[in-house]
Amino acid sequence: QQPVQSPQAVILREGEDAVINCSSSKALYSVHWYRQKHGEAPVFLMILLKGGEQKGHEKISASFNEKKQQSSLYLTASQLSYSGTYFCGTEAPLSNDYKLSFGAGTTVTVRA
Amino acid sequence: EAGVAQSPRYKIIEKRQSVAFWCNPISGHATLYWYQQILGQGPKLLIQFQNNGVVDDSQLPKDRFSAERLKGVDSTLKIQPAKLEDSAVYLCASSLGVTSVGETQYFGPGTRLLVL
Numbered sequence: 404q405q406p407v408q409s410p411q412a413v414i415l416r417e418g419e420d421a422v423i424n425c426s427s428s429k430a431l432y433s434v435h436w437y438r439q440k441h442g443e444a445p446v447f448l449m450i451l452l453k454g455g456e457q458k459g460h461e462k463i464s465a466s467f468n469e470k471k472q473q474s475s476l477y478l479t480a481s482q483l484s485y486s487g488t489y490f491c492g493t494e495a496p497l498s499n500d501y502k503l504s505f506g507a508g509t510t511v512t513v514r515a
Numbered sequence: 516e517a518g519v520a521q522s523p524r525y526k527i528i529e530k531r532q533s534v535a536f537w538c539n540p541i542s543g544h545a546t547l548y549w550y551q552q553i554l555g556q557g558p559k560l561l562i563q564f565q566n567n568g569v570v571d572d573s574q575l576p577k578d579r580f581s582a583e584r585l586k587g588v589d590s591t592l593k594i595q596p597a598k599l600e601d602s603a604v605y606l607c608a609s610s611l612g613v614t615s616v617g618e619t620q621y622f623g624p625g626t627r628l629l630v631l
Contacts, residue, residue: 432617435619437622444519444622444625447619447621452617492557502560502563503560507556
């Protein structure tokens with residue numbers, strides 16, 4: 404069952420901040436974040452394992468709330484290069500069957 | 516380090532025709548994945564290989580889709596016969612470990628398929 408991402412789309416001006424949420428109905432082992440630009444492959448940003456850790460990639464950071472089964476991606480002081488569609492992928496172990504399920508994506512547009 | 520390679524990048528076929536896609540994973544990566552990404556959606560796993568064995572093909576439409584991974588390296592995905600709803604981007608990804616748990620997956624550029 405795929406995770407639910409919100410919002411579906413967001414428009415920012417350079418320098419503004421945004422938060423993208425990823426929620427699952429299942430207990431999660433890990434959350435993976437990717438960014439995909441139009442016509443290109445998804446590019447790995449970061450992975451968060453259960454334990455409530457927080458990670459960062461440039462001015463993009465993420466948190467993982469294991470109890471709430473959700474993760475948030477924080478875009479800080481956004482740059483034009485941050486434009487793209489952000490996907491979260493979740494691993495929810497069930498009978499040792501680990502599979503990465505992706506959300507529908509959040510399209511981020513950063514304008515000058 | 517070279518990334519995941521895929522070919523062709525684009526393919527246009529008519530319904531009921533067959534088509535094949537090729538993927539070369541990152542050298543040394545044990546696990547290989549094929550995903551289908553329909554426009555406006557996230558990637559959906561079709562099949563997962565560990566070395567040359569199938570780990571998960573539960574979402575592969577086996578009446579028309581087939582895949583193999585020769586000698587645990589390159590892989591091909593075939594559709595025969597194609598339907599209109601198969602129009603999508605087919606992404607190949609690979610990860611280093613022999614189990615996929617918590618492993619980073621690296622994606623190739625994808626093959627964009629249009630079925631007319």
